[in-house]
Amino acid sequence: MSNASTLLGMSTSAVLMTLSTTASADFLSDSKATLGLRNFYFNNDYRDRAGSAGQSKTEEWAQAFMFTYISGYTDGTVGFGLDALGLLGVTLDSGGSRHLGSSMIPNDGDGAVDQWSRLGLTGKVRFAKTEARVGTLTPKLPILLSNDGRLLPQTFNGAMVTSNDIDNLTLTGGRLNQATSRGSSDRTGLAVSGGSRASNDFVFAGADYKIGKDLILQYYAANLEDYYTQQFFGLLHVLPLGDGQSLKTDLRYFDTRAAGANGSTSGRSRGYKIGGYTDDNDGKIDNQTWSAIFTYNLGGHALTAGYQSVSSGSNFAQLNQGSITDKGAGGSSIYLFTDRMLASFNRAGERTWFGQYAYNFAALGVPGLSASMVYLKGDNIQTTGGNNQSEWERDAALDYVIQSGTFKGLGLGLRQGVFHSQADANQDQTRVILSYSLALF
Template identity: 30%
Template sequence: MAWVSAPKRSIDQGFPRQWAAIIALGLASATPALAAGQAEAEGFVEGSSLDLFLRNAFINRDYRDGNQDKREWGQGIVANFESGFTQGTVGFGIDAFAAYGLRLDSTRRRAGAGGIDFFYRDPTTLEVERDVAKVGASVKLRLSNTVLAYGDLRPSLPVLNHDDARLLPESFTGTMLTSTEIEGLEFNAGTFHAQSRKSDEGRDSGGLKGIDVIGASYQFNDALGAALYFSDVDNVVRDNAFKRQYANLNYAMPIASNTLSFDFNGYRTKYDVSGDRNRIWSLAATYETGPHAVTLAYQRSSGDVGFDYGFYQNAGGTGNGGGSIWLANSYWSDFNGKDEKSWQLAYALDFAQYGIPGLKYRVAYVRGSDIDTDLTTNGKEHEFFNQLSYTVQSGAAKDLNIRLRTSALRVSSDAADYNVSGREVRIFIDYPFSVF
């Protein structure tokens, strides 16, 4: 698939910081013929919901080559309130959340891994937070099927995806417009100026300077879908400011009673000051037959630097969300080094057809090569991944999910400045339930 170049009026020329332009775009798409969204508003109270989410999470990383092992264990609870919209042409509502995490185990030596980051460790004293509490809220307006929200948000976009894969989720403060006026099409545009670190309190504990995002996804039919997104990240360290483009194309082809699907994902990044570039893409083919699914994927990184994403700007990161890497070969390692090529073979099994609904297993092997570092142009890494998960299907514990995950990662010594070898274990117990 060819890369689609940015329009002549690119987002670095002010969009979407021009909030009026965002609102106008959404209103322009709100055609009367498709105005069912707000017309069916139940009311502020009648459409409200309160959900609780409990998570007990444990991650242990047993590093090799003399690196200090890391381990964190915590109990988290997140309450999510979503109001309905007031009735009328324009609906008004409020969303809010509260999160609390309690440290159950970790020491000064074992905490502080960027890839775990359950609880913040002070870089000077090395003291680890005993707990973390945070709250957030946003106001929202809806016209037809277009929603404009401002406040503390948790976007899930390929160029700005909040990290919800640890104990507590990240959040961002800013404005987001989401429009679904045309069936199958979702349009998003937003601007954000603060980031709440998942392991620390405070609205801008991540030190974010600014991120602008715009893009859309479209489902052409049951078989074909595509997406295109752009972002402009303004970093505290100006040398790290960059512009990024993302493209996706996915296609599912039925073969008798089976399915063969293809999923392409790609990013193109250019840094503002240095002019360094990176292109990274992956193509995954998955064949599903009955309870079985086999995936073969190839991923390729090229350019002046490797693909960089996530972590926090005040800690030297990009600040664009710890989940902003929608690529096939992303497990413990993301196989995103400079010039890295990687292959994946994976197998998944759903035990529902064997009389155990809710039980699933996935195993994957990924091998990367040609990593360009200060010592070599042929660095290597490989990872063996296993995950067993079970979701309770009924009863008082309905929807409770248990995930057991292990990874064994080996990195060649000449690529040690890119990644580190080790063995990882994750145990997550999630329990979501509705209060009303």
């Protein structure tokens, strides 16, 4: 039996075992299962590293099989359910001299593994408009974003509660203790970029309050034990301008301070520290980052402009897996508009201007086709190697999803990015992604 079939069978068996004891009409009739297919080609060229000790190129090609089962809920005032996520990655092409650096495929010591897999189960409970989930999670919150930028998604382990019982107010809270990288089968503890000691306790809570139909106010607080405490304030507003026009305003502010071991010299010396530049070169987290983003929409056109400022105490910090393992625990997302293909523009002191143009070709009668281009320029970067450094990035994207016929739902994505920096290696990156989702029931 193939590994894809084995993984699918394991996922289905786990679901059926639960059904045998908790089955009900709603549990079954509201359930759905899909098999997602993703074919990913990744090429990253570090041209300025050629001839040095660093690797000059990363090039890999792989295929993903992603089985997702979402159950309904049992009958009664309190409903119970179970979701399952089965993931399998298969390496199609990767050599030892081309593998390191993609964080897409796990490493076996000599190069890329032939295949890797994982199974995640999530129990859930619903009461009125409140839902609690325990097990495998993929949060999409200002204080934590699950990364899905390679072949398989990053997942977390823990518990999370979301409530919509109060009109126009969404309350969220939870606790996480482990993560599995997008390029790994192994769970690890939690850290920040540059941290070498694991924390197993990330707690968070937040609220999204909708005022009228066009304004949302956000507040979130989070604590990664022995690393940081973070507060987030956000404002989202859409101003209708008539005739298919609107202006969207997105304001974000993060205040991140040292907590626990990171707040002491002895704790930082044990590995509870952040990488990159910090005041006194001590690895202490102290950062305030704000950004203002404005998007003008007219028909199929979307023009975005904005500015972001990172304070100079340390780099911007959010949870990832640091350097606590060598088993593929790399790759994370942060809730900044500047978190792009090749860089995040979140270094200490960095000031970034950015602009993006996007077009949806449905306005011209070609639904499913869209394109975008973004340019970012950062300066005033503080690093351990120098001050007032600069960098820029230019990315282009083209996406098309077939709308009808035999191949309806088949998606093609093309990505190309160029990054030049005085603080890091210059890079040219290309990605080609084919995706398809098959409904099983």
